[in-house]
Amino acid sequence: MTIGGLYWGFFETPDVLSDQKQYYRIIFIHVPAAWMSMWLYIVIAGWSLVGLIMNTRLSYMMAAATAPTGAVFTFIALWTGAFWGKTSWGTWWDWDPRMTSELILLFIYIGYMALQAAIDDTRRADKASAILALVGVFMIPLIYWSVNCPDPNQCTALHQRSSMESIEPNILWSMLVMTLAFWSYSFYVIFKRVRNTILEREKHADWVNELPEIRSNASGI
Amino acid sequence: MFSSLKMIVLRDLMLAMRRKTEVLTTLFFFIIVISLFPLGIGSDKQILIKIAPGVVWVAALLASMLALERLFAADYDDGTLEQMLLIPQPVFVLVLGKVLAHWFLTGLPLVLVTPLVGLQYQLPDVAIYSMMQSLLLGTPILSLIGAIGAALTLGVRGGGILLSLLILPLYIPVLIYGSGAIEASMMAGAPVQSYLMLMAAFAIIAIIFAPWATAAALKIAVE
Numbered sequence: 314m315t316i317g318g319l320y321w322g323f324f325e326t327p328d329v330l331s332d333q334k335q336y337y338r339i340i341f342i343h344v345p346a347a348w349m350s351m352w353l354y355i356v357i358a359g360w361s362l363v364g365l366i367m368n369t370r371l372s373y374m375m376a377a378a379t380a381p382t383g384a385v386f387t388f389i390a391l392w393t394g395a396f397w398g399k400t401s402w403g404t405w406w407d408w409d410p411r412m413t414s415e416l417i418l419l420f421i422y423i424g425y426m427a428l429q430a431a432i433d434d435t436r437r438a439d440k441a442s443a444i445l446a447l448v449g450v451f452m453i454p455l456i457y458w459s460v461n462c463p464d465p466n467q468c469t470a471l472h473q474r475s476s477m478e479s480i481e482p483n484i485l486w487s488m489l490v491m492t493l494a495f496w497s498y499s500f501y502v503i504f505k506r507v508r509n510t511i512l513e514r515e516k517h518a519d520w521v522n523e524l525p526e527i528r529s530n531a532s533g534i
Numbered sequence: 535m536f537s538s539l540k541m542i543v544l545r546d547l548m549l550a551m552r553r554k555t556e557v558l559t560t561l562f563f564f565i566i567v568i569s570l571f572p573l574g575i576g577s578d579k580q581i582l583i584k585i586a587p588g589v590v591w592v593a594a595l596l597a598s599m600l601a602l603e604r605l606f607a608a609d610y611d612d613g614t615l616e617q618m619l620l621i622p623q624p625v626f627v628l629v630l631g632k633v634l635a636h637w638f639l640t641g642l643p644l645v646l647v648t649p650l651v652g653l654q655y656q657l658p659d660v661a662i663y664s665m666m667q668s669l670l671l672g673t674p675i676l677s678l679i680g681a682i683g684a685a686l687t688l689g690v691r692g693g694g695i696l697l698s699l700l701i702l703p704l705y706i707p708v709l710i711y712g713s714g715a716i717e718a719s720m721m722a723g724a725p726v727q728s729y730l731m732l733m734a735a736f737a738i739i740a741i742i743f744a745p746w747a748t749a750a751a752l753k754i755a756v757e
Contacts, residue, residue, distance in 0.1 A: 420703040
């Protein structure tokens with residue numbers, strides 16, 4: 314899986330090719346990042362649910378490892394969105410529904426990570442942040458709709474219906490490939506992070522100390 | 535079940551009555567924050583009327599959040615909470631009772647004091663009326679959601695700041711619809727009722743799910 318992630322990670326750049334206006338290119342980062350930011354949150358909530366039901370430690374580790382990646386993607390989506398906004402609307406920030414809900418998503422990610430970091434006891438930290446993640450997953454659609462449609466009479470959305478069929482196929486394809494690349498990147502990073510977490514939490518176990526890299530490290534010192 | 539609910543509410547209210555400052559601090563915090571805005575922005579009537587809904591709601595969020603820290607902390611510190619979790623009644627009831635008492639002490643006074651705020655901001659009567667309505671519906675939601683955060687951060691270092699980080703993003707829908715309702719009441723022909731009905735829906739969802747999540751969080755905290 315790691316090798317696969319690296320492979321796609323290396324090949325993500327050549328796919329970002331298009332003959333559109335310059336500033337259109339950011340869509341290849343912006344849209345997949347926004348998709349990933351939302352999807353990864355659902356992943357966190359899913360792992361948290363599994364963790365709370367089955368009481369498995371690994372699922373908490375997966376959830377905790379996913380959070381930083383999700384936050385990074387949220388931030389990327391916001392930042393590239395700001396660039397996009399500057400060139401096409403002439404403003405860095407507008408209280409557009411999409412932006413606002415993405416910003417709130419970023420806050421929720423940060424809250425999740427802060428709670429995880431603040432509690433010393435790992436078991437309690439895992440469970441507490443799992444509950445927070447599940448509460449958050451309730452709130453995300455609520456926030457999305459409430460920001461999206463503050464007045465029931467005038468539902469305005471700026472790039473809500475950027476209709477899929479009107480996009481040129483090669484843009485759509487490269488966007489999808491970028492999404493796949495981001496997927497693989499997330500897989501790679503998340504599994505790396507989980508590996509570190511496992512090693513850290515199990516550092517007293519025999520099998521960890523028998524791993525070749527750890528033994529070579531120890532002998533190097 | 536109802537008798538134990540009543541007992542928990544009465545107990546918390548009695549404890550709070552013995553220490554009146556805590557209730558009054560929240561209330562006066564609310565009033566002071568609201569009074570600061572005209573001082574900073576200037577007392578132009580048009581501007582004041584325009585910012586009033588948002589200011590009132592943001593102040594209400596902050597005031598209820600400040601009070602949240604104390605929701606479970608005292609009982610947690612002296613071990614009462616652990617005993618309470620052992621009673622044969624569902625924890626749901628315990629949480630609901632504590633949240634209800636908390637709302638009586640922090641939410642209800644805010645609702646009652648809003649006409650004063652309306653006069654400060656020279657709002658028309660309809661706006662004051664809908665402000666009270668929206669706060670009456672909204673503050674219980676704040677207490678319910680906040681209880682989850684309070685339970686999650688029990689006994690955590692720097693819990694207060696962490697609590698605000700966790701809870702404030704979750705307060706956003708209430709803020710949007712609450713201030714939306716007040717604004718709508720000042721526009722001719724805008725529907726206030728739809729906002730209030732949506733807030734009522736939020737309140738129902740919060741009453742069903744929030745005590746449940748809080749109960750789970752409390753069990754983790756005392757584990």
